[in-house]
Amino acid sequence: MSDTPKIRIRDLHMAFGGNRVLQGLDLDVAPGDSLVVIGGSGTGKSVLLKCILGLLAPQQGSIQVDGQEVVGLRGDELEAVRHKIGMLFQSAALFDSLSVWENVAFGLIHAEKTPRKEAREVALRRMAEVGLKPQVADLMPAELSGGMKKRVGLARAITTEPEIIFFDEPTTGLDPIIGAMIDKLIVEATRAVGATGLTITHDMASARRISNRMAMLYEGRIIWDGLTEDVDNSGNPYVEQFINGRAEGPIEMKIQDHFG
Amino acid sequence: MIPVLQPLGRTFLVFLEAAGRLALFTGEAVSHCLRPPFYPRAVLRQILDIGYYSLPVVGLTAIFTGMVLALQSYTGFARFSAESAIPNVVVVSITRELGPVLAGLMVAGRVGAAMAAEIGTMRVTEQIDALTTLATNPFKYLIAPRLIAATFVLPILVLIADIIGVFGGYLVSTYKLGFNGATYISNTIEFLEFQDVFSGLVKAAVFGFLIALMGCYNGFHSRGGAQGVGAATTNAVVSASILILSFNYLITEAFFAR
């Protein structure tokens, strides 16, 4: 049974009214993998993660987490699946009415009913792992810089030791040095809790640092996936255009089609 | 005919859809108020926010209302030499109507708006999604504590407003209109019926629920950044105010129309 994928998606369709965002997407994430899904802005990368978390209900298709179907799941069963998954949001999404340590310890206190004192100690350890000093613990999120917010968000995502961690554009909006630091922390933290990683980004440098596998999302489907070291020889014109950041190529042709 | 009916029909459908969505939201919210787990910490914080910090504005509203009520009744009743009815008029108007309605409207402006803004911001900055990924139900953690606290706290606020309002009437009557203080108080107590105060407190509980419901509903469904949050805030206050005034009529009719 060890080859049951951690996440297995088949023929996923998700539309908002007439806006068909995902159109028959297939994807497998094996246990222990760090898969990065690359794709342009607005191609539905965040929508994909929200479908897996059960925050959006797809019109058609199947999503399995550890072999369990998630689409249509409700109540306690859905919450049990969510408990396996940690997520770092694009804007960190820290709770701004709670202090830093309460943010980090949130899953322990509320989902696992850990006593607050104990939860605080675990939170401080997690914060140390992502390079945050104990003095930060009692600050409010509004007092932090963007890079520090990301670190707190990362610490919050790993405190409950989830089996799967999602990263939504972890480096977007950060300067290259802080971005590289966050990437390093993501790799270390994921390894430390032994989690499977699924990252979405349009930052190729970051994607190469984090991933051992990559997949490209385009027009609602995964049009290429493979090992990270093969991405430069994919032979796929869309992938080549994207990773080299060229203005000319099949992707631009499509954009012109839309306006023409 | 058709061009007139078409937009009418469409508006009606949109209205039905909104009403259905609100009904579902209310049902889910209430069911989470009744089932564990509860978040006592969150409820206490809301009680403090809604109750304690609303005291100044509700107190000021009540005292001026009581004062003006005494003054206006005097100018009216002096024409019939019926000045002795003033204590009665003041206490009945305040406990039955003005206490709950004015406190409700003030709290809707203060607390309903703040709830919509806070929950709306949490929605557009993905904090509500983050709650869900941390296996915490936003209905339980965000909405139920607000509904419980508001329903519980508004009657207490209104009781305090009643007392302050009557005191306002007393001040004006004794210092300005020449009433005897002891007579004013004994008249007030003599005429007051349990039903007057009780109906006001029932109104207060209903208004508290409506204020929190509108704040949470509009915040929870806000879309599209700062502008969406602004619209949610306005909608929360306007819809809560209209609901307060219409439910005020319905409850009054249920209590007193015989």
Ligand SMILES: Nc1ncnc2c1ncn2[C@@H]1O[C@H](COP(=O)(O)OP(=O)(O)O)[C@@H](O)[C@H]1O
């Ligand atoms: N809740 C929603 N309601 C309606 N449309 C949405 C919603 N979420 C995303 N979309 C639409 O789906 C498309 C993909 O969005 P998203 O997944 O956020 O893109 P990205 O790949 O940049 O993360 C966009 O066109 C967006 O407008």
Ligand SMILES: [Mg+2]
């Ligand atoms: Mg996105």
